[in-house]
Amino acid sequence: MAEHWEIYADWNPWHGCTKISPGCKYCYVYRQDEMYGSGLPQQREPSSSLEWPSREGRGRSQISSSECRKTANFNLPVKRKRDKSWKIASGKLVFTCFTSDFLLKDADEWRPECWQMMRQRSDLWFYFFTKRIDRFMECVPDDWGDGYENVLVGCTVENQEMADYRLPIFRSLPIKHKSIIASPLISAIDLSPYLDKTIEEVSVGGESGVEARPCNYDWVLSLRKQCIERDIPFRFHQTGAHFIKDGRLYRVKRCHQLSQAHKANIDYKIGKYLVPETVKFEWAESDYHE
Numbered sequence: 001m002a003e004h005w006e007i008y009a010d011w012n013p014w015h016g017c018t019k020i021s022p023g024c025k026y027c028y029v030y031r032q033d034e035m036y037g038s039g040l041p042q043q044r045e046p047s048s049s050l051e052w053p054s055r056e057g058r059g060r061s062q063i064s065s066s067e068c069r070k071t072a073n074f075n076l077p078v079k080r081k082r083d084k085s086w087k088i089a090s091g092k093l094v095f096t097c098f099t100s101d102f103l104l105k106d107a108d109e110w111r112p113e114c115w116q117m118m119r120q121r122s123d124l125w126f127y128f129f130t131k132r133i134d135r136f137m138e139c140v141p142d143d144w145g146d147g148y149e150n151v152l153v154g155c156t157v158e159n160q161e162m163a164d165y166r167l168p169i170f171r172s173l174p175i176k177h178k179s180i181i182a183s184p185l186i187s188a189i190d191l192s193p194y195l196d197k198t199i200e201e202v203s204v205g206g207e208s209g210v211e212a213r214p215c216n217y218d219w220v221l222s223l224r225k226q227c228i229e230r231d232i233p234f235r236f237h238q239t240g241a242h243f244i245k246d247g248r249l250y251r252v253k254r255c256h257q258l259s260q261a262h263k264a265n266i267d268y269k270i271g272k273y274l275v276p277e278t279v280k281f282e283w284a285e286s287d288y289h290e
């Protein structure tokens with residue numbers, strides 16, 4: 001699959017997050033930390049994915065993932081190389097805060113500096129996903145106005161309940177570039193009440209990890225249909241580890257989850273650079289790599 005990673009950059013100003021909804025159950029940040037972190041035994045999970053134990057009640061390994069801390073790359077967007085050029089070259093799409101949630105309360109103290117960097121680097125596109133869209137207005141800077149032109153926000157929904165809670169809030173917010181991220185998709189979702197012309201993309205994906213809940217291709221196709229009916233760009237970005245198609249369950253290796261989704265060839269109006277056609281990126285032809 002041609003993923004064109006050369007035009008993307010990652011910026012994780014802080015790391016660690018607290019679980020707030022069913023989609024967090026097998027959060028990849030926790031899984032990655034478990035894999036590369038202390039390796040200490042995990043505490044038994046609570047019976048409901050919405051009822052998490054108090055911080056004091058968690059095992060040590062969970063504390064390491066749920067404790068939010070600033071990273072050494074906090075200032076990455078404004079860091080320069082020896083020759084004084086930016087470390088993140090102009091024009092890149094910067095995936096922001098993918099090892100946490102940008103609107104996490106624990107990071108309130110640090111976020112203003114991030115907004116400032118986003119303002120300063122108006123030559124970059126910053127893209128963050130959040131499950132905390134209900135905190136948005138208390139997190140934006142005073143000069144936010146209708147939104148910064150170079151900030152894209154993805155509101156994550158994993159099931160109907162979360163869609164019905166988060167998307168009415170999302171719709172009401174002043175944001176220049178809005179996406180809906182239906183991932184990890186753990187049930188069928190009817191997004192049709194929330195799909196208007198302010199939504200620039202719906203991106204759908206299954207869950208990864210050994211315990212991943214299955215994603216049914218019928219749910220994916222249903223979302224695609226809803227998008228096409230409203231002429232909204234649609235992207236199927238990954239199958240997840242357990243994928244149901246025509247009633248049969250497939251186990252998909254991590255290394256094939258993106259490519260298998262791409263092979264399905266069901267994206268709609270996604271631009272050459274795997275961004276919606278509605279977002280006008282001005283990359284040179286030389287930025288494009290197969």
Ligand code: SF4
Nearest residue numbers: 017018019024027100
């Ligand atoms: S909000 Fe995102 S980063 Fe935070 S725990 Fe949930 S899935 Fe993980």
